[in-house]
Amino acid sequence: MVTTVTFETSEGTFKAELFTEKMPITCGNLIDLINQKYYDGLYIHRIVPDYCIQFGCPNAINPHVYYGTLEEEGIGEGAGPPETSFKSCTGKKHTRDEYGNIEDELIKDFSNKEGTLSMANSGEPDTGGSQFFINVKDNPHLDWFNGSSESAHPVFGKIIEGYDTIVKKIEHAEISETNSEQPAKPIQMKSVTVTIS
Template sequence: MLPNYDDLGPIQSKEKSTCIETNRALRFLKFQRSSCTLLIILNSKMPNPVATFNTTMGVIKAEIYLDRVPITASNFIDLAKTGFYNGLHFHRVIPDFMNQFGCPNSKDPNSRSAGTGGPKDGEFLNLKTGATEKRFGGGNIKDELISKDSNEPGTLSMANTGQPNSGGSQFFMNVAHNDFLDWFGPGESKHPVFGKIISGYDTCVKISQVPTRNDNPRTPIKMESVTVEGI
């Protein structure tokens, strides 16, 4: 006996409807899975970038605290990526204290103006928030007095003139625990930490111990290049 196709019609429509609903459910689950994956990526803690300092006395690597002081870190990264630091010299080194670097006038290691310069005014991207930040008043950035990281041995800290919002491109590498420089301490000096050496600290110490004249190395110590990875 031949089947009654009129009777099969409703059955086929029901199966088709079930199939459509199943596909919709699968697509919804797939969307939810994608959304969850995206949220996990956005909310996950990304590792901080790492800067490599290639000096004539060796290589130093440091974690840059983009997660803690994003304006200060982004300013440094922007300068490094544009080649600002390449070819400059350490202009002030003091044993059991620190090594200072980052003045554009130090391209000539014997320049009397080494230690007095900074970057040009302009804008740079805050790599954490996406906001546009500014260098002003001679290449200075806003003091970022947020993270209570002390000026411990191996930390990178912003140099300034002693006045508020006067940091720009210059910074120093601590070779002692200079807690009197902490912005959150009782002293007048306010130098926020924005990174810490993760390898090559021995090179940093050796730099601080070279013979000097008025704190300037007698034999120039050149920064061949500064590169940043992980951003």
């Protein structure tokens, strides 16, 4: 079976395949949030050309707040719903902690290569929640097994449609004068859906 996520944005639609067999906890968390409509209506809050596109912060729901700074408004600091449960792709029950975070799922099978989806975190263990990013170039220093940095960002999927058109378009959006990582024009995630075939 193939699990596909469709991301419908204000700039167009792209799709990703999830690595559900190798990353059942991380993918199960994402699927649960998608089914809750957790991501629908949020804005992409971080764009760093030649590095990543990040979204999934529940604080990025208001486009007026979105124009503010990351530090002042807490954009980029939100996680999943605290102390809630979900099922991994193997059917096992898992619980998010009091901050809405899940346990790290660190395996060597997948590197932070261009076009992959990877979990964002605070830099501390087990701090991934609802936020993730798209690698828009190879970022091996983000792999926990690389050893060149302390970063540990688990990869759990890859873009399979719309990378060269929609994702690259988003990557090169005009950046705000007041914040070097936010687009000048808000880019909304209208809906995120998952299908299994």
